[in-house]
Amino acid sequence: MSVAILRQGDYLVASIQSDLTDSEVVALRYELAELVGRQRARGIVIDVTALDVIDSFVARSLRAIVLTVALRGAVTVVAGIQPDVAIAMVQFRLNLEPLRAALDLDAAIALLDRLTRGDAVDGG
Amino acid sequence: MTDHPKTEEERMDEEPDRSEEAGSLLQELVAYLRDNRTELREEWARRISEAELLDVMSDEEIFSEATAVYDNYVDALETGSIETLQTYARELSERIIPRGVETHEVLGIVLLLRDVLARSLFAKYQNDAELLNRILDSYEPAANRIAVTVGVSFVEERERVIHEQQETLRELSTPVLQLRDRLLILPIIGILDSARARQLTEQLLGAIRDNRATVVVIDITGVATIDRTVANHLVQTVEASRLMGASTILTGLSSEIAQTLVDLDVDLGMMKTVGDLQGGLEEAERLAGYRGPDPAGDVES
Numbered sequence: 001m002s003v004a005i006l007r008q009g010d011y012l013v014a015s016i017q018s019d020l021t022d023s024e025v026v027a028l029r030y031e032l033a034e035l036v037g038r039q040r041a042r043g044i045v046i047d048v049t050a051l052d053v054i055d056s057f058v059a060r061s062l063r064a065i066v067l068t069v070a071l072r073g074a075v076t077v078v079a080g081i082q083p084d085v086a087i088a089m090v091q092f093r094l095n096l097e098p099l100r101a102a103l104d105l106d107a108a109i110a111l112l113d114r115l116t117r118g119d120a121v122d123g124g
Numbered sequence: 125m126t127d128h129p130k131t132e133e134e135r136m137d138e139e140p141d142r143s144e145e146a147g148s149l150l151q152e153l154v155a156y157l158r159d160n161r162t163e164l165r166e167e168w169a170r171r172i173s174e175a176e177l178l179d180v181m182s183d184e185e186i187f188s189e190a191t192a193v194y195d196n197y198v199d200a201l202e203t204g205s206i207e208t209l210q211t212y213a214r215e216l217s218e219r220i221i222p223r224g225v226e227t228h229e230v231l232g233i234v235l236l237l238r239d240v241l242a243r244s245l246f247a248k249y250q251n252d253a254e255l256l257n258r259i260l261d262s263y264e265p266a267a268n269r270i271a272v273t274v275g276v277s278f279v280e281e282r283e284r285v286i287h288e289q290q291e292t293l294r295e296l297s298t299p300v301l302q303l304r305d306r307l308l309i310l311p312i313i314g315i316l317d318s319a320r321a322r323q324l325t326e327q328l329l330g331a332i333r334d335n336r337a338t339v340v341v342i343d344i345t346g347v348a349t350i351d352r353t354v355a356n357h358l359v360q361t362v363e364a365s366r367l368m369g370a371s372t373i374l375t376g377l378s379s380e381i382a383q384t385l386v387d388l389d390v391d392l393g394m395m396k397t398v399g400d401l402q403g404g405l406e407e408a409e410r411l412a413g414y415r416g417p418d419p420a421g422d423v424e425s
Contacts, residue, residue, distance in 0.1 A: 083329035086364040102369035103336055
């Protein structure tokens with residue numbers, strides 16, 4: 001499994017290290033849904049910085065994770081989508097609603113802080 | 125026969141025993157064209173004005189360029205070498221392209237010269253059909269080759285100019301400016317086409333990453349019109365920025381563009397739009413947390 005899931009305060013950080021097979025993606029989805037409940041996490045960051053490609057299956061799975069985890073009471077932020085990947089994703093019209101994205105892990109944690117605490121101020 | 129090899133090369137399709145004779149015919153032809161330089165040149169310049177070609181140039185200019193082309197033309201006929209003519213045609217194109225001379229005009233005047241010369245040959249040799257035929261045999265391929273050379277030189281020069289201008293435009297066209305920490309502004313001016321929209325998206329995403337931007341203001345006050353393709357590109361740009369963690373505010377939509385977007389039924393649900401750049405910047409600063417209360421606290425909406 002090339003995904004490390006770390007606990008960081010109230011959040012879980014799933015760091016994807018290399019391209020995933022479809023079954024690994026499915027396993028990630030299952031594991032995150034499971035862990036959110038067990039660890040009472042309020043937010044999840046999925047770090048995809050290492051991915052050069054996000055295909056339709058991965059995109060669909062990310063969206064499914066967002067929705068699944070939301071039902072278990074946590075917010076998901078995807079961090080580190082690369083510019084080329086972002087362009088490819090919008091060109092192939094991969095539907096990512098209601099996925100939230102952040103530039104990197106730092107920004108993702110900051111965003112989760114705002115989302116889960118209703119804290120309006122973002123740096124400055 | 126000093127010019128034999130050139131003639132040979134030029135007249136490849138002809139039987140070998142005739143090439144020498146063709147060479148001497150060409151010499152005769154060249155001598156004739158030199159002798160009648162003044163009348164033929166005037167006749168040509170007259171035909172050019174009649175055909176209303178090169179109307180951006182004065183008669184004197186036409187006459188002096190016509191003289192140079194005529195001499196180069198006859199030289200090219202004589203030597204069979206088109207290099208001098210080619211160089212001259214390039215320089216000429218460089219001079220006349222900025223003045224708005226069109227391709228059809230250049231081709232027109234070269235073909236006119238061909239006509240003028242051919243006609244004078246008809247007049248001279250009309251009593252000897254056999255000789256006229258052989259003269260034309262040597263004249264026509266050479267004349268065609270010259271016409272092609274001049275035309276191609278002109279088009280090549282023009283393409284070079286167009287290419288250069290495109291490069292310049294590409295470099296000038298899309299500055300991404302950092303207004304404040306994490307706040308970028310992208311003013312778009314002029315015509316947005318697909319290539320530019322794509323390049324703009326790439327530049328913007330790179331800038332978002334480099335500046336760690338969370339808010340981008342895209343100002344399209346300077347864009348006159350927009351079509352479906354470009355509108356979809358804008359939507360994609362906004363969507364891609366969102367995937368990079370930045371929210372986008374679109375400002376300066378003219379009433380025309382706003383109506384077009386509605387008529388085209390472009391999905392603008394993703395876009396946050398503000399009337400003018402000033403309002404957009406205020407909104408952006410609020411989103412980025414620079415000023416005022418942020419009731420929603422949601423930068424990503």
